[in-house]
Amino acid sequence: xxxxxxxxxxxxxxANLTPEDWAKEKEVYGAYIGALNQAGVFVSTDWLQPxxxxxxxxxxxxxxxxxxxxFAATRETLGGYFVIDVPDLDAALAWAEKCPAAQxxxxxxxxxxxxSM
Amino acid sequence: MxxxxxxxxxxxxxxxxxxxxxxSRSGDIATAEDALADAFRLALEHWPKNGVPDNPEAxxxxxxxxxxxxxxxxxxxxxxxxxxxLPDFIDDVEEPEDIPDRRLQLxxxxxxxxxxxxxxxxxxxxxxxxxxxxxxxxxxxxxxxxLQQRLVRAKRKIKDTRIAFVIPARSDMPERLASVxxxxxxAYALSxxxxxxxxDMTGEALYLAKVIAGLMPQEPEVLGLCALxxxxxxxxxxxxxxxVYIPLHEQDPSQWDAKLIAGAEKLLVQAAQTQNLGRxxxxxxxxxxxxxxVRDGAxxxxxxxxxxxGLCRMFPTAGAHAERIAAxxxxxxxxxxxxxxxxxxxxxxxxxxxxxxxxxxxxxxLQRVDEARQSYSKAISVTVEPAVRQWLQRQADxx
Numbered sequence: 001x002x003x004x005x006x007x008x009x010x011x012x013x014x015a016n017l018t019p020e021d022w023a024k025e026k027e028v029y030g031a032y033i034g035a036l037n038q039a040g041v042f043v044s045t046d047w048l049q050p051x052x053x054x055x056x057x058x059x060x061x062x063x064x065x066x067x068x069x070x071f072a073a074t075r076e077t078l079g080g081y082f083v084i085d086v087p088d089l090d091a092a093l094a095w096a097e098k099c100p101a102a103q104x105x106x107x108x109x110x111x112x113x114x115x116s117m
Numbered sequence: 118m119x120x121x122x123x124x125x126x127x128x129x130x131x132x133x134x135x136x137x138x139x140x141s142r143s144g145d146i147a148t149a150e151d152a153l154a155d156a157f158r159l160a161l162e163h164w165p166k167n168g169v170p171d172n173p174e175a176x177x178x179x180x181x182x183x184x185x186x187x188x189x190x191x192x193x194x195x196x197x198x199x200x201x202x203l204p205d206f207i208d209d210v211e212e213p214e215d216i217p218d219r220r221l222q223l224x225x226x227x228x229x230x231x232x233x234x235x236x237x238x239x240x241x242x243x244x245x246x247x248x249x250x251x252x253x254x255x256x257x258x259x260x261x262x263x264l265q266q267r268l269v270r271a272k273r274k275i276k277d278t279r280i281a282f283v284i285p286a287r288s289d290m291p292e293r294l295a296s297v298x299x300x301x302x303x304a305y306a307l308s309x310x311x312x313x314x315x316x317d318m319t320g321e322a323l324y325l326a327k328v329i330a331g332l333m334p335q336e337p338e339v340l341g342l343c344a345l346x347x348x349x350x351x352x353x354x355x356x357x358x359x360x361v362y363i364p365l366h367e368q369d370p371s372q373w374d375a376k377l378i379a380g381a382e383k384l385l386v387q388a389a390q391t392q393n394l395g396r397x398x399x400x401x402x403x404x405x406x407x408x409x410x411v412r413d414g415a416x417x418x419x420x421x422x423x424x425x426x427g428l429c430r431m432f433p434t435a436g437a438h439a440e441r442i443a444a445x446x447x448x449x450x451x452x453x454x455x456x457x458x459x460x461x462x463x464x465x466x467x468x469x470x471x472x473x474x475x476x477x478x479x480x481x482x483l484q485r486v487d488e489a490r491q492s493y494s495k496a497i498s499v500t501v502e503p504a505v506r507q508w509l510q511r512q513a514d515x516x
């Protein structure tokens with residue numbers, strides 16, 4: 001089963017980072033990706049542009065509506081995702097717990113809907 | 118020792134002592150850290166040129182205090198002292214015995230209930246041992262930037278809400294001490310990905326445990342924790358590093374650190390004299406019993422069962438139950454143990470890796486091969502440590 005981790009974090013934690021700081025961030029995430037790869041569960045990941053650049057689209061009401069901005073504005077915003085492929089939710093949660101973002105933000109775990117389609 | 122090595126040596130043993138003194142009155146850890154970092158930097162500049170002072174701690178202390186004064190003067194736009202005002206080799210500064218050890222107070226501040234429990238360990242590693250957030254983040258796979266922000270906020274809270282640098286009152290002591298010990302234990306347990314590039318913090322956790330055992334020798338649980346970490350750390354070399362996982366019963370006891378074991382045994386005896394048993398003493402005693410059993414067959418499984426039953430009554434974690442059920446398997450057989458395990462498993466909210474791995478082991482012992490195979494793959498799916506996953510896979514392949 002594929003599971004997607006949606007990584008919510010507070011952008012204030014990452015304001016004013018120097019290139020060296022970013023290198024350290026990448027190193028930690030690189031180690032996590034390495035661990036997922038080694039376990040053979042890694043599918044995909046991405047680091048997202050800041051939420052200010054978000055565009056929200058809806059077709060609700062039968063009409064295409066495009067809006068500048070994110071879907072919901074809270075302190076935490078969506079900053080990235082991981083897709084992993086593991087047998088069940090227990091295994092997905094075991095890995096979500098180890099994601100660096102879990103220590104300071106929130107991770108939304110979503111099972112893939114592809115298999116049920 | 119070269120001046121550089123001398124500075125590094127002084128740094129480890131003195132950092133927390135000096136920081137505790139610098140920060141205790143104002144409660145301002147961040148400013149004290151900056152001043153102390155300046156003092157260490159100046160030491161590295163001056164000691165190689167002029168020689169290491171007779172009393173390096175006092176030199177660092179005086180320099181840090183001067184630097185902090187500079188910062189305050191600069192803030193007040195008044196004249197600034199210069200580097201020439203660095204202390205001359207120790208006439209007008211405090212003697213080492215004049216520098217009291219307030220690291221204990223500092224540890225109680227770091228593990229204060231008003232500070233997010235998830236930060237206690239990192240805060241202690243930073244302010245008592247002087248580690249940078251980036252190093253802590255790399256060791257525990259936590260975002261360095263986010264950790265840094267949270268540590269800054271915690272230190273600001275300590276200052277702004279005036280969390281006092283004191284030893285807790287007797288009535289608060291059990292709870293407050295428990296959270297200090299928990300965060301030291303946490304430093305040992307946190308490193309899940311045994312990556313060669315990350316700094317191994319287990320030695321630092323043991324160091325913290327030794328410091329607090331030296332400062333509170335009257336507290337049996339403090340001695341118990343120090344004994345526990347010593348027993349575990351003594352096996353580090355025999356455990357196979359980060360590449361492979363060698364469980365205790367497959368280890369070569371001649372690779373264990375005999376000196377560390379002897380020290381831990383002494384601590385346990387010392388703790389037992391208070392006749393006040395606790396979680397860490399019991400966990401240490403269980404580790405000790407396992408090691409004696411493997412090394413010279415001196416302990417039997419009944420002793421381990423009795424100890425783990427005691428631990429379950431006192432501190433009923435899932436790990437303690439796994440320990441108890443493993444001992445039942447040896448004393449009463451795999452069938453009895455499996456029944457007990459499955460009964461216990463229904464009380465768990467989620468899959469607990471050690472319990473599932475034990476279940477697979479028991480099923481294998483009972484020759485229930487298909488179920489064992491299923492159970493192993495379940496256990497493997499929730500195991501994140503690569504070496505442990507490989508070991509479990511080998512067990513499954515051997516069915």
